[in-house]
Amino acid sequence: MRILEGKMVTKHFGGLAAVHQVDFDINQGEVVGLIGPNGAGKTTLFNLISGSLPTTAGEIRYKGKKITGLKPHQICKKGVARTFQSAKLFAGMTVFENALAASLFGTKRVISVPEAEREAMELLDFVELSPVKTMLAKDLPIANRKRLEVARALATKPDLMMFDEVMAGLNSVEVAQAMELITKIRNQGITIFMIEHVMKAIMSVCDRIVVLHHGRKIAEGTPEEIATSRTVIEVYLGE
Amino acid sequence: MDRVGVIFKRPFSLGLLFLALILLVTIPLYVQPYLVILLTTIFMYIIITVSWTIFSGPTHYISLASAAFFGVGVYTSALLGKSLPLLVVIVAGSLFSFILALFIGLLTLRLRGMYFIIFTFSISELMRNFLLWWETNMTGTVGRWVIMVEHTTVYYIILVIFVMALLTAYLIRRSRFGLALKSIGEQEEAATHIGINATLVKTITFAISAFFMGATGAIMATKWKYIDPRIAFDPLLSFLPVLMAIFGGTGQLFGPVFGAAIFAYLEEILTTKFPYYYMLLFGSILIVVILFLPHGMVGLVQKWRKGGLKRQNANP
Numbered sequence: 001m002r003i004l005e006g007k008m009v010t011k012h013f014g015g016l017a018a019v020h021q022v023d024f025d026i027n028q029g030e031v032v033g034l035i036g037p038n039g040a041g042k043t044t045l046f047n048l049i050s051g052s053l054p055t056t057a058g059e060i061r062y063k064g065k066k067i068t069g070l071k072p073h074q075i076c077k078k079g080v081a082r083t084f085q086s087a088k089l090f091a092g093m094t095v096f097e098n099a100l101a102a103s104l105f106g107t108k109r110v111i112s113v114p115e116a117e118r119e120a121m122e123l124l125d126f127v128e129l130s131p132v133k134t135m136l137a138k139d140l141p142i143a144n145r146k147r148l149e150v151a152r153a154l155a156t157k158p159d160l161m162m163f164d165e166v167m168a169g170l171n172s173v174e175v176a177q178a179m180e181l182i183t184k185i186r187n188q189g190i191t192i193f194m195i196e197h198v199m200k201a202i203m204s205v206c207d208r209i210v211v212l213h214h215g216r217k218i219a220e221g222t223p224e225e226i227a228t229s230r231t232v233i234e235v236y237l238g239e
Numbered sequence: 240m241d242r243v244g245v246i247f248k249r250p251f252s253l254g255l256l257f258l259a260l261i262l263l264v265t266i267p268l269y270v271q272p273y274l275v276i277l278l279t280t281i282f283m284y285i286i287i288t289v290s291w292t293i294f295s296g297p298t299h300y301i302s303l304a305s306a307a308f309f310g311v312g313v314y315t316s317a318l319l320g321k322s323l324p325l326l327v328v329i330v331a332g333s334l335f336s337f338i339l340a341l342f343i344g345l346l347t348l349r350l351r352g353m354y355f356i357i358f359t360f361s362i363s364e365l366m367r368n369f370l371l372w373w374e375t376n377m378t379g380t381v382g383r384w385v386i387m388v389e390h391t392t393v394y395y396i397i398l399v400i401f402v403m404a405l406l407t408a409y410l411i412r413r414s415r416f417g418l419a420l421k422s423i424g425e426q427e428e429a430a431t432h433i434g435i436n437a438t439l440v441k442t443i444t445f446a447i448s449a450f451f452m453g454a455t456g457a458i459m460a461t462k463w464k465y466i467d468p469r470i471a472f473d474p475l476l477s478f479l480p481v482l483m484a485i486f487g488g489t490g491q492l493f494g495p496v497f498g499a500a501i502f503a504y505l506e507e508i509l510t511t512k513f514p515y516y517y518m519l520l521f522g523s524i525l526i527v528v529i530l531f532l533p534h535g536m537v538g539l540v541q542k543w544r545k546g547g548l549k550r551q552n553a554n555p
Contacts, residue, residue: 050432072431082432090425101422102433104415113415156433 001028002064003160003191004049004080009058011044011215018044020215021058026160031182031192033202035226036212037235042195043085045212046162049193050082051075062160077108081158083149085165085195091138098137098148099123099155106156120155127151127181143174150181154190161185163194167201179205203227211235263398267391275394279462281503282397283455284483288499289404290451291480293411294444296489297420300351303360303477304343308336308449310366310472312456317383317466325388329396329457336453337446344442351427360477367472374468382467385460396458404451409492411444420444486528488535497536 005025011018019041026032034042047053051072060068067075090098099120124130127147146166167175179201196202209226211219213235267275295302312332319328347358374381411417419440422430431437460466487498509517532539
């Protein structure tokens with residue numbers, strides 16, 4: 001079953017076609033990678049899906065319903081969560097408050113504060129941040145910031161999770177831990193759409209990979225197909 | 240949020256608050272009228288500062304529209320005061336400010352940082368100049384007389400508005416609504432992505448903060464007897480709450496209260512004792528506070544109290 005589909009999704013910034021007529025679809029339970037060189041339009045595509053930016057043309061459907069034109073808070077409540085390339089935490093709030101806010105506001109159903117508190121604690125346990133729950137988010141090292149972003153996104157109880165380079169800036173041990181975390185999230189039945197530059201991670205975690213270049217989709221397929229695709233190799237390595 | 244909770248959880252502090260309230264209620268019975276009038280002015284500043292902080296404290300959107308909301312209250316009082324009972328006039332003033340803020344909010348809260356500050360300031364200026372123009376060209380009389388109200392009545396009404404504003408500020412801070420505001424102030428884009436309707440939350444809070452400013456304007460007009468657009472929409476009323484809140488510290492509920500109280504009292508003392516140097520002294524004090532007390536006066540007290548606790552632990 002398709003959980004997310006895009007038809008001719010386009011975003012122009014003046015004369016620049018950041019995303020141009022991109023078609024994509026993601027099935028329930030899949031892990032789909034989104035790769036491409038810098039400036040390919042990956043984050044812009046995420047912004048279009050999450051509602052941060054309005055589309056110039058095209059349509060995005062989530063669970064069969066059109067979500068283009070909705071505001072980010074509405075899309076979030078429908079079950080789409082995301083993280084940001086440079087972690088956008090509530091820096092002056094504690095780790096716990098970061099997760100709590102997402103539990104309280106992230107779902108359509110209004111939940112009580114004690115219930116939200118319990119949920120937030122469970123999620124901090126899940127990402128192994130409960131020992132630092134009283135720390136201010138701004139005092140966390142980078143790997144933990146990324147984990148907190150993941151916990152906060154999970155707290156909105158998504159069915160589709162979008163990771164925007166969660167592994168950027170992590171060392172090899174931390175990358176391995178992040179991959180483990182992504183597998184754990186996937187095992188909960190959450191569909192994953194992820195932008196990543198760490199090839200080892202994307203090749204081993206993803207079922208399918210979409211390649212963007214200059215705003216256009218140039219390839220799509222299994223990790224093996226992408227790794228051997230001539231077009232992709234040309235784009236990444238040059239002729 | 241937690242720090243405020245700590246103050247209120249102690250029965251001792253609650254008792255102290257209750258005592259302070261009793262003192263404030265009975266004060267007109269045993270002090271000179273001058274002191275009651277001075278207290279009225281101090282409370283006026285406290286209410287405006289506290290209500291300014293309700294919105295601008297957590298969100299970090301610096302609003303310079305306080306004068307506009309206050310002025311709307313003042314003019315409501317001047318226009319309706321002769322035909323309607325005082326309480327109705329005050330409620331009307333608050334509601335007009337509330338509605339104006341909703342309107343401004345929907346119009347401007349998309350703006351951020353400097354643009355928001357400039358826009359809110361322009362709103363105050365626009366209203367003042369528009370009314371001046373209107374009165375000179377349309378009605379032909381600049382300025383109006385306001386029905387006078389006895390000064391203890393003014394004091395009690397101000398006291399009620401003060402208690403309501405403080406209670407509202409406290410409840411908002413403690414509620415999920417307060418957490419939403421704080422999230423917006425910390426990282427607005429992330430806040431919208433965890434399901435917070437930022438525009439709605441900001442607009443409502445902005446309007447709540449304007450509500451109390453309008454109420455204060457409506458009652459203060461009766462104390463001044465004569466008002467004109469320059470008095471009602473005095474730009475100083477937009478800047479003072481910002482200074483007073485920074486002076487007291489916006490992080491805690493009582494910061495703006497103490498900030499405004501000390502500030503207003505200082506102003507009174509300095510203007511009477513040093514009429515020529517008052518602004519100079521005032522400015523110096525403010526610079527010292529901003530440079531050395533980033534969390535305001537209340538931040539300093541907290542630091543000192545924390546230090547005290549540590550010493551107790553070291554020598555049991």
